Structures are given as structure tokens and as C-alpha cells.
Amino acid sequence: MPLIRIDVIEGQHSNADLTEVSAAVHRGIVDVFGVPERDQFQIISEHRPGRLVYNKSYLGIERTDRIVMVQVFFSTGRTDDQKKAFYALVAKTIADRTKIRAEDVMISLIENTRSDWSFGGGVAQYLTLPKEQWK
Amino acid sequence: MPLIRIDVIEGQHSNADLTEVSAAVHRGIVDVFGVPERDQFQIISEHRPGRLVYNKSYLGIERTDRIVMVQVFFSTGRTDDQKKAFYALVAKTIADRTKIRAEDVMISLIENTRSDWSFGGGVAQYLTLPKEQWK
Amino acid sequence: MPLIRIDVIEGQHSNADLTEVSAAVHRGIVDVFGVPERDQFQIISEHRPGRLVYNKSYLGIERTDRIVMVQVFFSTGRTDDQKKAFYALVAKTIADRTKIRAEDVMISLIENTRSDWSFGGGVAQYLTLPKEQWK
Numbered sequence: 377m378p379l380i381r382i383d384v385i386e387g388q389h390s391n392a393d394l395t396e397v398s399a400a401v402h403r404g405i406v407d408v409f410g411v412p413e414r415d416q417f418q419i420i421s422e423h424r425p426g427r428l429v430y431n432k433s434y435l436g437i438e439r440t441d442r443i444v445m446v447q448v449f450f451s452t453g454r455t456d457d458q459k460k461a462f463y464a465l466v467a468k469t470i471a472d473r474t475k476i477r478a479e480d481v482m483i484s485l486i487e488n489t490r491s492d493w494s495f496g497g498g499v500a501q502y503l504t505l506p507k508e509q510w511k
Numbered sequence: 512m513p514l515i516r517i518d519v520i521e522g523q524h525s526n527a528d529l530t531e532v533s534a535a536v537h538r539g540i541v542d543v544f545g546v547p548e549r550d551q552f553q554i555i556s557e558h559r560p561g562r563l564v565y566n567k568s569y570l571g572i573e574r575t576d577r578i579v580m581v582q583v584f585f586s587t588g589r590t591d592d593q594k595k596a597f598y599a600l601v602a603k604t605i606a607d608r609t610k611i612r613a614e615d616v617m618i619s620l621i622e623n624t625r626s627d628w629s630f631g632g633g634v635a636q637y638l639t640l641p642k643e644q645w646k
Numbered sequence: 647m648p649l650i651r652i653d654v655i656e657g658q659h660s661n662a663d664l665t666e667v668s669a670a671v672h673r674g675i676v677d678v679f680g681v682p683e684r685d686q687f688q689i690i691s692e693h694r695p696g697r698l699v700y701n702k703s704y705l706g707i708e709r710t711d712r713i714v715m716v717q718v719f720f721s722t723g724r725t726d727d728q729k730k731a732f733y734a735l736v737a738k739t740i741a742d743r744t745k746i747r748a749e750d751v752m753i754s755l756i757e758n759t760r761s762d763w764s765f766g767g768g769v770a771q772y773l774t775l776p777k778e779q780w781k
Contacts, residue, residue, distance in 0.1 A: 419580065496615060496616060549701045629733035
């Protein structure tokens with residue numbers, strides 16, 4: 377269910393690292409938010425230098441051109457503690473597996489509801505399909 | 512009022528088919544959501560292979576690289592039944608008029624409110640303009 | 647905190663004008679919404695002609711290919727009057743400092759909450775950091 381947009385500066389990351397970023401975000405939504413394993417939909421965009429604008433020190437975090445902006449659109453219902461665990465897991469996983477520092481992982485969330493999703497075929501699956509079949 | 516983002520994989524669709532996708536989504540918001548005919552604002556982005564990540568079978572829907580991700584930002588107020596009708600109409604229209612299968616049409620919605628829109632000139636038209644003039 | 651997406655048609659704006667657009671939007675969120683000066687995160691995307699679809703006259707506003715679509719994702723809490731002041735300031739500033747007309751500045755807002763932001767390091771700063779340190 378989440379639709380995830382990942383925005384980076386072109387030339388800053390290898391394909392392998394971007395694949396790890398994609399996997400880390402997916403791991404977070406599966407392990408922390410309880411989303412089904414196959415529920416993976418992401419859009420990764422690379423931007424020319426100067427087109428991705430960021431502050432290098434807001435809130436005492438030192439950011440570099442390796443910044444990764446992750447925006448997650450998903451259904452409401454997660455607690456603040458789950459959100460905190462999600463941020464921590466994603467940033468740590470990315471830092472562990474890529475050349476990207478945890479400080480360069482920025483994440484924001486936008487919530488909607490179950491009726492706001494159609495996964496193909498013109499059907500609102502979360503309204504019509506029994507929850508046991510969400511996989 | 513809707514701002515619509517349409518994301519596809521580059522090289523998968525002809526310009527003619529993308530124009531039909533654009534028109535089908537617009538037809539849906541006009542006919543089902545009652546949006547004025549001239550209220551059309553869309554951003555269509557093509558992504559390199561590998562940059563648009565999707566699961567090929569989540570919820571039993573078979574997806575291909577011809578996947579079309581449609582994200583609609585619009586004002587709250589539509590019922591679940593209207594949303595279902597919107598998904599059905601858009602997927603069917605696209606399948607009827609292009610080489611894209613209905614299964615490859617993924618749609619998600621994000622709602623805001625009337626005060627969240629300025630259509631130019633620095634004015635919040637939905638707060639200042641009588642509804643009869645929303646056209 | 648705001649994450650801002652700015653979408654334009656390629657070849658329509660100089661780099662200098664895009665920099666002014668970026669600065670004008672930031673000025674608006676700082677001066678009207680009270681966001682900290684260093685809280686600047688924006689993604690500017692240029693699209694091929696035909697990929698950014700807009701109506702040339704909806705609501706009586708005359709738009710051209712110099713259209714600038716600004717989408718602001720930010721925490722809830724602003725009043726309608728603040729939103730109106732934001733639209734007015736951003737459009738005027740852009741019109742004053744660039745070749746872009748105020749009529750070509752389209753703005754929409756999407757709200758979330760304090761828990762929906764991590765600015766790096768895997769931390770939900772707005773939940774863990776005292777407000778005096780939001781700078």
C-alpha cells in the first residue's frame with residue numbers, strides 16, 4: 377500500500393546503493409508497519425545538482441549531497457512509536473549497507489485511508505478483498 | 512483542483528497512449544467526482560527501467576512494465592462509492608483506448624481541503640470565488 | 647519541515663529564475679508560516695513539453711507554459727488566513743523578481759503532523775527535540 381517516492385541527486389549513488397535504499401525502506405514498512413511483503417511500490421528519481429535543495433545543518437544534522445529524501449504515502453493507523461522505529465530502522469539499514477550516512481536519510485510520511493487505493497483492475501482492493509487476502 | 516501525478520517507465524508507452532491515459536484520468540475526475548471540465552492539472556514523469564519499483568503480483572493482480580502509477584491530490588468530500596467508480600472508470604477507459612491493461616493501472620488518492628489551493632495570481636480561489644464561478 | 651515539490655516545463659525558465667522561485671517559496675514559509683530559516687527542503691523538476699498538463703483558463707486565470715506548480719507538504723496548524731497570505735506573498739515575490747507572471751504560479755498544500763518527519767539520523771526530531779531547538 378505505501379507508495380514511496382525516493383529523490384536523490386544524480387551521480388551521488390551507485391545503482392547498487394540505490395537498490396539497497398529501496399530494499400531498506402521496504403524492509404522498514406514490512407517489519408515495522410506490518411505491510412505485506414509483496415506490497416512494494418516505489419518511484420526513484422535522480423535530480424541534477426541544484427535541483428534538490430536542502431539545508432546542510434537544520435536541527436543539528438549535517439547533510440551532504442548524498443542526501444536521500446524518502447516520502448511515504450500510506451494508510452493511517454500507525455502509532456508515533458511505530459513511526460520512530462521505522463525512521464530508526466531505515467536510517468540504520470541504509471547506513472549499514474551503503475556509503476550513505478544515517479544523517480543523510482530524510483523521511484516524511486503522508487497518510488490517507490483504505491479507500492484511497494486501487495492496485496490494478498479498477499478495484500479498491502482494501503474495500504472489497506478480505507484482509508486475509510492482502511498478500 | 513486535483514493535482515495529478517502520473518509515473519511510468521520510459522519507452523513503455525507511445526505519446527498517443529500517454530495522452531489517452533491523461534484524458535482517461537481527467538474524464539474520471541470530471542464524470543465521477545464532479546470536478547469542472549477545465550480543472551485539469553497533471554504531471555507525467557517517465558523513469559528509467561529499475562527506477563520505478565513494483566511488485567508483479569501483490570493482491571493477485573499481474574503487473575508488467577507497462578504499469579501506470581496515478582496519484583491524485585484533491586479536496587476531501589468524495590464517498591467510498593465515488594472512489595470505487597473512479598477507479599473502475601479510469602482503468603476501463605485506459606484499457607479500452609490504449610495498449611495498457613486495466614491490471615497495470617494503479618491509483619492512489621491523497622485528500623486536502625478547499626483552503627489548500629491557489630490556482631494562480633496568489634489567490635485561494637475556492638475561499639474567495641463563489642462556487643458558481645468554479646469553471 | 648515542509649518538503650516542497652516545484653514542477654516546471656523544461657526550457658521555460660533560466661536557472662536564475664528557478665533560484666528565485668525556490669527562494670520565494672522559502673521566504674513564504676518562513677515569513678508567513680513561521681518555519682525556521684534553515685528548514686529548507688525542495689525538489690525542482692523540469693518536464694518535457696506535453697508532460698506537464700494544465701488548463702489555460704480555469705477559474706479565469708490565464709496560464710502559459712511558464713507555469714510553476716508548487717506543492718507544499720507540511721505539518722497541520724496553519725489558518726486559512728495564513729494560507730491566503732502565503733499564496734499572495736509567494737506569487738508576488740516571484741512576479742517581482744522573475745519573468746514569471748503571478749497568474750502562472752499555482753500552489754497546493756498537503757498537511758501531515760509532527761510525528762511524520764525525520765530530518766536525518768533515524769530520529770523523529772519534532773517528537774524528541776525541544777521546540778527551542780528547532781532551528
